[in-house]
Amino acid sequence: MKLLEEVQLKLVSSLKGKDLLTLLDYTSEEVQDLIKLATQLKTITKAGKCPRLLEGKTLGMIFEKQSTRTRISFEVGMNQLGGKAMFMHSRDLQIGRGEPISDTGHVLSGYLDAIMIRANSHEMVKELAEHASVPVINGLTDLYHPCQALADLETIAENKGELKGLKIAYVGDGNNVAHSLVAAAAHVGMDVVVATPSGYEPNEAVIAMAQKIAKENGSLVTVTNDPVTAVKDADAVYADVWTSMGQEEETAKRLVDFEGYQINDELVAHAKPDYMFLHCLPAHREEEVATSVIDGPNSYIFEQAENRLHAQKAVLVSILA
Numbered sequence: 001m002k003l004l005e006e007v008q009l010k011l012v013s014s015l016k017g018k019d020l021l022t023l024l025d026y027t028s029e030e031v032q033d034l035i036k037l038a039t040q041l042k043t044i045t046k047a048g049k050c051p052r053l054l055e056g057k058t059l060g061m062i063f064e065k066q067s068t069r070t071r072i073s074f075e076v077g078m079n080q081l082g083g084k085a086m087f088m089h090s091r092d093l094q095i096g097r098g099e100p101i102s103d104t105g106h107v108l109s110g111y112l113d114a115i116m117i118r119a120n121s122h123e124m125v126k127e128l129a130e131h132a133s134v135p136v137i138n139g140l141t142d143l144y145h146p147c148q149a150l151a152d153l154e155t156i157a158e159n160k161g162e163l164k165g166l167k168i169a170y171v172g173d174g175n176n177v178a179h180s181l182v183a184a185a186a187h188v189g190m191d192v193v194v195a196t197p198s199g200y201e202p203n204e205a206v207i208a209m210a211q212k213i214a215k216e217n218g219s220l221v222t223v224t225n226d227p228v229t230a231v232k233d234a235d236a237v238y239a240d241v242w243t244s245m246g247q248e249e250e251t252a253k254r255l256v257d258f259e260g261y262q263i264n265d266e267l268v269a270h271a272k273p274d275y276m277f278l279h280c281l282p283a284h285r286e287e288e289v290a291t292s293v294i295d296g297p298n299s300y301i302f303e304q305a306e307n308r309l310h311a312q313k314a315v316l317v318s319i320l321a
């Protein structure tokens with residue numbers, strides 16, 4: 001407690017012991033408070049005063065897919081908070097040989113304080129969370145990427161101040177990153193427009209849930225096939241890859257289908273002059289985004305990637321401390 005008083009950190013105490021599977025399960029207040037806490041943790045960490053709130057705690061991290069940012073930022077975050085993180089690739093676990101995820105959840109709960117998982121199937125992560133008695137954090141599934149969206153909004157908040165009333169445009173595939181971005185933006189009262197080619201629209205149920213949340217916060221969630229409409233007067237413009245992990249065999253088809261959806265100078269000319277360009281990374285330059293945009297003066301991609309660390313620390317301390 002003393003440490004907390006010294007740095008005056010306000011943990012999101014309602015999240016203690018909870019899972020983070022999707023931000024749609026959280027309240028708007030919880031999401032807003034996590035973003036503020038992330039910035040606070042960033043400030044105190046940079047001042048060399050990160051509190052060791054997770055001393056003695058171990059986070060297990062299961063990966064079914066590759067990762068640079070998620071893996072490293074969770075591991076470093078746990079270290080900075082005085083805890084430990086353990087990397088496990090699913091192929092090295094017995095789940096890789098068919099052990100049920102339910103048994104794995106029970107067993108791991110006997111050793112770990114929390115589990116972070118990057119998985120192909122969101123359903124599998126839900127099943128893990130049902131059977132684990134410790135909190136489960138979604139580090140990306142086919143449906144959501146909540147930790148990414150928290151870092152995204154932290155980055156916008158730190159550069160624009162107030163989030164409420166801003167407009168963000170997401171142009172590309174209606175995928176996991178889009179779903180979580182929409183959910184997070186709705187929670188903070190940002191207008192969000194998703195522009196995708198026909199056939200690549202986001203999940204309708206996710207959009208409906210986000211629209212309900214946005215309405216309560218006085219903002220709008222819209223889906224269109226027109227990137228210019230989406231980007232018009234936007235404060236932030238967001239890109240993700242056209243072909244996500246696991247969809248590699250669709251690459252050639254997607255390159256054709258996404259023609260006209262590249263975020264380039266012509267498109268961002270419709271955004272506000274001080275718009276922020278964001279990308280969850282990894283990026284494919286000259287595919288979903290022109291090099292001149294991603295490496296240009298309006299790009300915040302590396303700050304955004306760094307903020308994964310701070311946003312996840314906010315989640316970890318709120319869930320675990």
Ligand code: CP
Nearest residue numbers: 067068069070280281
């Ligand atoms: N943005 C993101 O999740 O990056 P990694 O795949 O490198 O973790």
Ligand code: NVA
Nearest residue numbers: 175177244245280281
């Ligand atoms: N949509 C991408 C995000 C990577 C961080 C994927 O799922 O591969």
